[in-house]
Structures are given as C-alpha cells and as structure tokens.
Amino acid sequence: LLQEYENVIIFWPSILCQFFLLGQFLYILLKSLNICGGQAILNEETTFLESHQILHVQQLLKKPPLQLPEKSWIRRKLYESDPSFRFPSRMISTAVVVLICLYKFIMFEIIFYKIASQSLWGLERWLEETVADDIAELAPLQEFLHVAGGTDLMACVILNLT
Numbered sequence: 212l213l214q215e216y217e218n219v220i221i222f223w224p225s226i227l228c229q230f231f232l233l234g235q236f237l238y239i240l241l242k243s244l245n246i247c248g249g250q251a252i253l254n255e256e257t258t259f260l261e262s263h264q265i266l267h268v269q270q271l272l273k274k275p276p277l278q279l280p281e282k283s284w285i286r287r288k289l290y291e292s293d294p295s296f297r298f299p300s301r302m303i304s305t306a307v308v309v310l311i312c313l314y315k316f317i318m319f320e321i322i323f324y325k326i327a328s329q330s331l332w333g334l335e336r337w338l339e340e341t342v343a344d345d346i347a348e349l350a351p352l353q354e355f356l357h358v359a360g361g362t363d364l365m366a367c368v369i370l371n372l373t
Contacts, residue, residue, distance in 0.1 A: 221318045224311040266295035317371050324367055328360050 270293070282291070335356050338349055 217322070221315060221322075224314050228307065228311065263295055263297050267293065270295050320367050320371070324363055327363065331356050331360055 286292075335353060338352065342349055
C-alpha cells in the first residue's frame, strides 16, 4: 500500500500548502485588479497599527474585574483565548513549516525502517538457506537480527514522540 501512494503520502503537506499559496496569490491579484479598475475603493487611511492590535492593547490596559468569572478546566490549565489577539503570520508560517518537516522526517524514517527490516529478513533467509546444516551457529545471529529490528522500531517511535 505504501509503495503505490508513496509520493502522495510523503508530499501531501507541501502540495496542500502550495495550493493554499496559489489561492492567496489569486485572491490578492484579483483584489488589486479590482482596485486598479476602479471597481473597489482603496482605503487611503493607512495606520501603523492594525485594528486588532489596538483592541488588544486597550484590553491589556483596562482594569481587571474585581471578581474573575469561573473558567473551564481548559481555560484554566491550557489556553485562554483572547478575541483581540492574533498570532503573527511569521509565527504561524514557522509552525506550519516545522510540522511539514517533522512529517517528512517521520515518513522518511518509516520508509528507511521498512527497507532496513526487509533487508535484514532477506539476510536471515539467505543465511538459513546457505548454512542449512548448521542451524545452531545461526541462533545468535538470528537473535541479533530480531533485536535489531525491534530496537530500530522502538527508537523510531520514541524519537518521534519526543
């Protein structure tokens, strides 16, 4: 199953981001064409701060209420959302690039593990066929191959969880 759709599985985050960027480019292009054509009105008033930034600063400068409202467990422990705060686009794009790189790294590691385990099992079969009369000598090597395969899999899983 992995061999048939390998390219799609590995590269789908990049393809998705490229389609998103293409959509954003087309949106900006059409918006600028509307402005140049006179169909849309360009707002001449340019400010240093965006409106959501002004609202966020105003909320930060307000006096806190005397009695705080009861919050849910998620809001107390994890994250309390603020409607006037927006994450910077650099931060969001960095997080997306990190997730894409992590996904690709995990996929390449899984493919490498698959290739390495298949070659180890092929080596074990070849040794069994070659040294069919002395199976007792192959026992330590077979144990090593089984341990190496399991260790590599567990190392991949633990590495990807951290």
